[in-house]
Amino acid sequence: MNFNARLEDQDPEVFGFVSQELKRQRQHIELIASENFVSKAVLEAVGSVLTNKYAEGLPGKRYYGGCEYVDEVENIARERAKMLFGCDHVNVQPHSGANANFAVFYAMLRPGDNVLGMSLSHGGHLSHGGKMNISGNYYNSYYYGVDPVTEVIDYDEVERIALECKPKLIVCGASAYPRKIDFKRFADIAKKAGAYLLADIAHIAGLVVAGEHESPVPYADFVTTTTHKTLRGPRGGIVMCKEQYAAIIDKAVFPGTQGGPLMHVIAGKAVAFKEALSPEFNEYQKQIIRNAAAMAKRFTENGINLVSGGTDNHLMLLNLTDTGVTGKELQELLGEVSITANKNTIPNETLSPFVTSGLRIGTAAVTTRGMKEAEMEKIADFVTEIIRGKESAVPKVAEKVALLVKRFPMYE
Ligand SMILES: *Cc1c(COP(=O)(O)O)cnc(C)c1O
Numbered sequence: 001m002n003f004n005a006r007l008e009d010q011d012p013e014v015f016g017f018v019s020q021e022l023k024r025q026r027q028h029i030e031l032i033a034s035e036n037f038v039s040k041a042v043l044e045a046v047g048s049v050l051t052n053k054y055a056e057g058l059p060g061k062r063y064y065g066g067c068e069y070v071d072e073v074e075n076i077a078r079e080r081a082k083m084l085f086g087c088d089h090v091n092v093q094p095h096s097g098a099n100a101n102f103a104v105f106y107a108m109l110r111p112g113d114n115v116l117g118m119s120l121s122h123g124g125h126l127s128h129g130g131k132m133n134i135s136g137n138y139y140n141s142y143y144y145g146v147d148p149v150t151e152v153i154d155y156d157e158v159e160r161i162a163l164e165c166k167p168k169l170i171v172c173g174a175s176a177y178p179r180k181i182d183f184k185r186f187a188d189i190a191k192k193a194g195a196y197l198l199a200d201i202a203h204i205a206g207l208v209v210a211g212e213h214e215s216p217v218p219y220a221d222f223v224t225t226t227t228h229k230t231l232r233g234p235r236g237g238i239v240m241c242k243e244q245y246a247a248i249i250d251k252a253v254f255p256g257t258q259g260g261p262l263m264h265v266i267a268g269k270a271v272a273f274k275e276a277l278s279p280e281f282n283e284y285q286k287q288i289i290r291n292a293a294a295m296a297k298r299f300t301e302n303g304i305n306l307v308s309g310g311t312d313n314h315l316m317l318l319n320l321t322d323t324g325v326t327g328k329e330l331q332e333l334l335g336e337v338s339i340t341a342n343k344n345t346i347p348n349e350t351l352s353p354f355v356t357s358g359l360r361i362g363t364a365a366v367t368t369r370g371m372k373e374a375e376m377e378k379i380a381d382f383v384t385e386i387i388r389g390k391e392s393a394v395p396k397v398a399e400k401v402a403l404l405v406k407r408f409p410m411y412e
Helices: 012-027 040-046 068-085 097-108 155-165 183-193 205-209 243-257 263-276 279-301 327-336 364-368 373-406
Strands: 089-091 114-118 140-144 169-172 196-200 222-226 237-241 315-319 342-344 358-362
Touching: 012 373, 040 263, 068 089, 068 205, 068 237, 068 263, 089 243, 097 169, 097 196, 097 222, 097 237, 097 243, 114 155, 140 155, 155 183, 169 183, 183 196, 205 279, 237 243, 279 315, 279 364, 279 373, 327 342, 327 358, 327 373, 364 373
Parallel strands: 114 140, 114 169, 169 196, 196 222
Antiparallel strands: 089 237, 222 237, 315 358, 342 358
């Protein structure tokens, strides 16, 4: 044990797997819609000595000494988040998106209160009232979904359910929904039902910042997001709210549901927010959408069905029902050719969540890598070749993937 040794020498075993993971990220086409690649500056912040610091409390009001520099970092993160989203108040300490949501639940609800969220199998997130999550276990959850024909949220139906179950909180936002979300309509429904509105923009935060998706900030009482999806920051969450809820939300994050904040991650968030304030970031988000549109178009031309018929955002869901391959099988076959994507339930799913009839694909990560519409068409063709040819298509497609990723070096 040598305190000053490098990871490589101190722990070759862990170093080996970190190196393998870097290699995997370089060699694969990353299509998981919730993933992205952070800049080297963000990596450096997250790997910094700020991991050593306890800073329970808020800047200027800590329970520990020696917080003068981490206070500055957290204040910078807060100011930049406010600029990015135009919110009254923000807490940048949630360790994850689920924690950010739970802070809102904990602040505003008592166990047993009714909540209404989007059903998991229609694209919602488990922290929106999922039965296996605390949000659906300590609270009494109801669900809305998408229209069975259009596969788009039926707002009249949401309103009907809301007026019937009288939730104290309505949650909107999704993990696998390829269409725009009408936050104003959700706010109207919440108002009618006498509910608070929480908008969870985990997937679309980058699009919102760039003006490529309408912002919920003017309409929702609370807005949560992860920082690591389209926003392209380190793994983590934030909660935004109207000024009137600032104190209760801060208390719900700490000491309500968390202990010490991860100051190294907050530093990473600050850096990512600076990047997101730049004009290049808007261009990046525009390209994510152009890329998703190009890929969706190509899939459709190839005869592959997409849930809701296409996409308005960074992701799409392939409906594999008539293809003879399940989501699980396709995910595994794609893994063999170094394409990473995840199986996903589709609306009115008939298979188990471990098998599924869908595949979720997002373009945030490949866009960070510099790929454009031409590459998206190629990738859609690769996936289609695998769907059609299954195991027999693997050797040829694997070769083509290797050639493609070589042209887009990363973390050199
Ligand atoms: C990803 C996601 C989350 C959870 O984020 P974690 O950081 O994994 O806890 C919450 N809500 C939605 C809508 C998401 O897509």
